[in-house]
Amino acid sequence: MSSLKTKPTPTASAGIVLAVAAADFVLILVFAAIGRDAHHREEPVLGVLLTAWPFLAGAAAGWLASGAWRSPLSVIRAGVPVWLGTLVVGMLLRALTNQTVVLPFVIVATLALAVFLLGYRLLLAGAARLRRR
Structure with missing residues (x-):
């Protein structure tokens, strides 16, 4: 019987994870405040x-479901799942608690949350790519 060895998935430092989680939290608050x-x-x-x-509950669900703490700045592995969790779970919870969920709001939230939650990750990825050159 052979054992399959797999490399453990590297986890980002606690400081980076906390900073990115805090950034997501603040940006969701900014989204709500602007609205x-x-x-x-x-x-x-x-x-x-x-x-x-x-x-915020949706973002937490996205973090947990994707294991975003492993690579919190990754657009694909963290940003997209956090964005979709924020949007989908957020809208479901709003509907379940009799808060407004109408198509124009869903469209605005989709775009605004994408800009906020994916935008800074894309900017940081681009800056890292430029530094490597």
């Missing part, structure tokens, strides 16, 4: 948290 401001909603701090929580 609330655009609609002139009251309760700026509590309101932002109430708007953001479904998306």
Whole structure:
């Protein structure tokens, strides 16, 4: 019986994982704050948290489902799953809690969250590629 040896998947340093998770968290809060401001909603701090929580839960689901901590800056292995988790789980939780889920909002959220959650990862990947040249 032969044993198959596989290389362990390298995990990013705790500092990088925390920084990227914090960036995702802050960018989701910014997304919620911009949306609330655009609609002139009251309760700026509590309101932002109430708007953001479904998306934050979705981001956490995306992190867990993808193992994003292994390569948190990877657009494909972390960014896309976190973005999709944020969007899909966020919208499902909004629907389940009787918050607004209409097509224009879904479209705006899809695009804005993609720019926020994928954008900085793409910029950092591009900067790393330029440094290697």
